[in-house]
Amino acid sequence: MADRSVVAWLPDFPILACGGTDTEPVAVVDRDMVVACSAAARADGVRRRMRLRSAQACSPQLRVVERDLVAEMRTFERVAGHLEATVMPRLEVIRPGLLAAPARGPARYWGGEQHLVERLVAAVAEVGLPARAGIADAVFTAALAARRGEIVPAGGDAAWLAPHPVGVLGVRQLAELLERLGVRTVGDFARLPADKVSARFGAEGLVAHRTARGEEPRPLIVRTGSDECTVTHRFEPAEERLEAAAFATKALADRFHDRLAAAGLVAARLEAVVDLADGRRLSRIFRHEGRLSSLAVTERVRGVLQAWTEAGVLGAGPERGLTALTLRPEQLSQDAGRQTALFGDRHTPEEIERAAARVQALLGHRAVVSMATGGGRAPAERVRLVPFGDVADARRDADGPWPGQIPAPYPAATFPEQLPAELSDADGRPVAVSGRLALSSAPALITVDGYGQAAVTGWAGPWPVLERWWDKDGGRRIARMQVAAADGHAWLLVIEQGRWWAEAHYG
Template sequence: MEGRTARTVVAWVPDFPVIAGGGTDGEPVAVVDRDVVVACSAAARADGVRRRMRLRSAQACSAHLRVVERDLAVEMRAFERVVGHLEATVMPRLEVIRPGLLAAPARGPARYWGGEPNLLGRLADAIAELDLPARAGIADGVFTAALAARRGQIVPVGGDAAWLAPFPVGVLGVARLAELLNRLGIRTVGDFARLPADRVSARFGAEGLAAHRTARGEQPRPLAVRMSSDEHTVTHRFEPAETRLEATAFAVKALADRLHDRLAAAGAVAARLEASVDLADGRRLARVFRHEGRLSSLAVTERVRGVLQAWTETGVMGDGPERGIAALTLRPEQLTQDAGRQSALFDDRHTPEEIERAAARVQALLGHRAVVRMETGGGRAPADRVRLVPFGDVADAHREADGPWPGRLPAPFPATTFPEQVPAELTDTGGRTVAVAGRLALSAAPALVTVRGYGRAQVTGWAGPWPVLERWWDREGGRRIARMQVTTADGRAWLLVIEQGRWWAEAHYG
């Protein structure tokens, strides 16, 4: 079983942003990003300061709190010393999740060091050699291993779900979801995991479904579909070799933008991102970051810049005549279909994460179909060609927009299409209903049209009728209808349909 199950080891340096910012456990320190506490020292926690707390609230809890603005590049530069030491002494390939937290496949290193318990001990000892506190954990998934690292535990093979079950739902990291689940009486991860997945998707949307997969001990993003990463790799070459950090950081930002554009165009997301530099002296240096579709171009730039600065300060980059960076490459790894994220619904001022949280919150309060997006589909009627898909769902692909669709209404298309057909009447000058014969001949010239909710108006012109025979082979679902376009004296134009002798309004043109 162990040979077939992927295992993950996670090493954690507690309060690393505080350490990188020059703080110690003996003084109350809070690392703040946009007025929100992202890390705090033990002394600050003793005063009541907590992560995700607003700065003003934190200062109210601790009168002598020292506030440090977060600098991710500085944290990456400081953490690179830890990563480099572990690569040289414990295991060769690591993934940086964030400064202070890293992960790696556990199977190979565990065999080398004589088992998973020995691997945990070796990791902790190696980090302690740098005078830093450390904890480590092993589990099947990254999330469970990171949680196990806080306790220094090893989760049995296949036991992620059972191990997570007693934890409160707040550990899943989705604050609004946890708040709502608590109101519903679902207070533990195990209770949440026992809910049917389809019900979770309908009630809580994409964000809730991802948390549900985590609660069940599954990978939050399915890995069934893999695509080549080489075609999405981006490279920038410097001629001559670049020695200035600022110029290199500018190139990283441009590369990250290109990479994200390529992945978005391919509908893909990368689990990991490798940043590598080819040096002028022929050497190659690389660092792997955990991505999972959550790192913006700026976040990638800050991480790579911090690593490059650390390599420069420690002399890894070299200082001889043949120094500098000849090429910079970003390579996405473990690509999968991006099935859990949506494009921006409103404008570029909001990040996708903010939009997802807001949409999921509305769906949780008002229902799964409370937030929808439009998808163009195929069909003969105008209403068939535009479908509203709930946020977080993937539209069905069985109705191709290009057709062919015999009998489809040609352009110009209606300005407004009714979700359901509105009852209507089309009468002649004598007040009799206008009928359509089998050979599409009108029983009389239309004189008046009445649409429920819009009143009655005089007909000034018409076109049609046009026959439509849908699903003629299906006795239950077949339809035989005719459509007409009618203009009226009040300036409106209607798309009418007659079925089994009754008139309906499908849409209007203005």
């Protein structure tokens, strides 16, 4: 009989790890996107994957915390270590706040699956954190069931998943495409023929299809590895400094990924093993599945090492230092690649190239375009539409230097053609900018064609731009300002030859 999987889930763990509470509106942000939010923030309308600016508009009192994965791993290691010591001897960390383990052995020990779930939740509560747990045949189904605290009957994964929307499969682009095709539930997707799914959506779509059918693409096996892809760094003498160990981990993770890539393999899990000078060996297993970069591996290992240090497991002195650090892959499988056009990579399948060429033949070379980022002083210059098949101008380096480019925050939208605008003071006189970048008077009113007139509540600038000063006919001398209005609009204005124009809008 195939093994069952148990998953423990700690709701809003990134919020708990940074000291937040449900009563305070808090959002943990990574690269300007919300990755977790408290209950109070959700009550204000904040959601995961929401842009920071939109989240702050929903909740003006929102406290924003930049994500610290190392700190999350350090906090979560307390939970993982306690569960290993009190509930089940081996488990794997999927991400901070989510872990999994085979359920059959622990369920027998604790007197059944229901008792295992109750013991798991109680053990997490012993370290002062809330948790839910679920059991199913596949790890994915168990993780979804954990959010409801349910146990899926053996062999019932597919039926339990069937009513869920396709968005729960976790591949947003695939879900959006399936919904446009009329395939809105996991059950509808599971009923599609596997060969058709593979041909249309590629390897990653096929993995999602197996998940929808309740199958485990990479079964949860505690220890199956490959010595050929295992990498080890030995410290001579024993290393006592955490920073030096983290630096070695980054180099080791690079070697680890290089070996997997050279062999054309992907690992379902990664085990980090630490040998100590006193003869002890410590380890932690992470879910990998080809998704963890070298930096992500380093952050996870560093967080665990910090947790072990704070718990007194690691310490100073030659008898407590690290003598070796090993990264060992578990359950290797062939790296089948993925359908890159659907899932966001730069390369395009041959079928798409042929279709684009046919459209260009019918409608013209510029009928099919792609966006390319480049350098420029104005917002509209930084993103350009390049005809499909053309190579973007590599000379327009986005990093510059671009003297005169506007500072952050950047506009949400630019206009194809600048809109006529007027900027006047409290007496109705036009505001001008001198050659020394001094305003003739304080702005009080702004008028933009099509948007009406509003009072000015704040401004920044002006900033000068002098382009092609050596060219008598092609040179350009302008100044830009950011202006906020009482009606909620904010504008990027440009003044050229004494006239104001609205160049972009801040949403």
